[in-house]
Amino acid sequence: MLIDLHTKLQSLREEHHFSQKIVASRINCSVSLISSYETGERYPSLVNLVALSYLYHVSTDYLLGKTDNPRETDFSTLIDINGLNEGQIKAVQLIITDMKKANRLAEKNSRKSDI
Numbered sequence: 001m002l003i004d005l006h007t008k009l010q011s012l013r014e015e016h017h018f019s020q021k022i023v024a025s026r027i028n029c030s031v032s033l034i035s036s037y038e039t040g041e042r043y044p045s046l047v048n049l050v051a052l053s054y055l056y057h058v059s060t061d062y063l064l065g066k067t068d069n070p071r072e073t074d075f076s077t078l079i080d081i082n083g084l085n086e087g088q089i090k091a092v093q094l095i096i097t098d099m100k101k102a103n104r105l106a107e108k109n110s111r112k113s114d115i
Contacts (some may be wrong), residue, residue, distance in 0.1 A: 006040035027051040
């Protein structure tokens with residue numbers, strides 16, 4: 001939940017060995033605003049939340065407490081899965097994962113052929 005957002009933001013900053021000044025500079029805001037996020041006084045705007053997720057390489061779902069996995073995204077917010085059962089949803093997720101792997105492999109092979 002959002003209750004843990006301030007703790008996650010501070011932990012992620014420390015894991016990346018960033019100062020509040022560096023984070024503020026990277027997402028184009030003030031140090032005091034970063035401090036207020038980390039103390040729980042304020043919540044990031046949507047723009048800053050997305051910028052922080054990119055900076056720390058985590059999903060916004062993770063920051064917002066929708067998942068405990070920093071890299072996992074709730075697919076239901078990206079594609080319409082209404083009417084699908086749990087098995088069908090997992091199959092869609094597997095197809096997407098396989099397609100990403102295939103694209104990475106194709107890109108890697110393409111780079112090799114460019115050499």
